[in-house]
Amino acid sequence: MSLRKLLTVASVVAAAAAVIPALPGEAAPSGGCPYPPNRPVLTLTASPSTVVASKTLKAFGKFTQNNCGIGNASIAYQRRALVNGKPSGAWSTMRTLTTSSSGTYSTGRRPLTNEQERAVFTHSGSFPTTTSSIVTVHVSEHVSNNPSTLSSCRIHIAGSNYPAKANRKLLIQNRGPSGHFNGWKTLWTTTTGSGGKYSTTHTVACNTTYNLSLYTSADSTNTAGRSRTVFGIKTAK
């Protein structure tokens, strides 16, 4: 075999090995527009950027090359914890998603703690490893608020936080009526117990209407949380 022939065959083999690294039985991604020779782009949108624990976060994105979708691509949807506002630990893959023929992917989940997220495509077919930008997802502590009035101008509130955490200080705060908010005034405080549960009773002014919410400050893994506001709590003797 001539040197020229050898070089030609070798280049074909090398190119094929680089272009088709997909595992046996695994379809390679397809699509994209190779010219001009720009790298593919992988986007990730996580919405909302602050989610109350137990509520759904939608994540979606697109894998494209020159605005042409790349279909059938495996996208690793990854998270990394945020502790005290700083990245902590390694990236871990939560889900592996496959892009549609137009290059999009989407998923939904309910995160519990603050985190960073990214999407990663690992070299397959003719497409290089590509990583999305990192997005931050704040998860605020969920605090339930179920007040009731008792005799002798007392208000009783019971509930819990989520993720369940003991020894969390809760501020019971009052505000003006809906449409007339001018700040919060703390009336009293309580602390969560086992399982994040709390139960508190407090004597307040008689014949007064309260609009109450509970606030808990941020801790190492969750942003601050505020319960719903319950309007029109009227006290009586």
Add this chain to the structure above:
Amino acid sequence: MGLPRRGLIFAAGAASLALAGAGIGVAATHDSSTTPHAAASPSSSPSQAPPASPTDTPVPSPLINDQTDAVDNVGGTALVQFTPGSHLNVAATAESPGQLAIDPNGRITLQVTMTNAAGDVFSIAGPAAVGTETTDQVSVLDAGKGLTLDSTQGDSCTVTFNRAAESGVQGTAHCATQTQGGAVTVTVPFRLFLVAT
């Protein structure tokens, strides 16, 4: 291999071009980076951005200040209209509400994600005041058409509010994005209202 020599040479050349096409050039936009083990092309892979270390990425603050603001759950509906193209309806319900925050000075901040059964998404986050806002974050996913839009990743959006109060917000988001088929404008009239949860 059944290809004649010229065929082999052409195939090799085409493969090399394809590799070069995939491997050459820096990330097209700021939202894409290459991991250190990318090594896409055996021939060349210049201008690879250095990998970001964990401390390189600034962590933004939450949009809503739960300490000072009053926060209400809001539901709502939106009509996402594509030009050229069709439209879709999305909603935020009491089971998955958005948030409307108002600070002691009366400034309103929204954070709402609306969806539908088909998996489509419209999201808006940022300040709301009567008039035009240019800093709101708007994102759209049309799952059926494979269209995504995100104002934090290069797509341009403005939001015109004609009502912004604690009791409810009404406005229209105007965005533009590029797709494989060309430019698409997206207009999204939406309405938000308080929900009891």
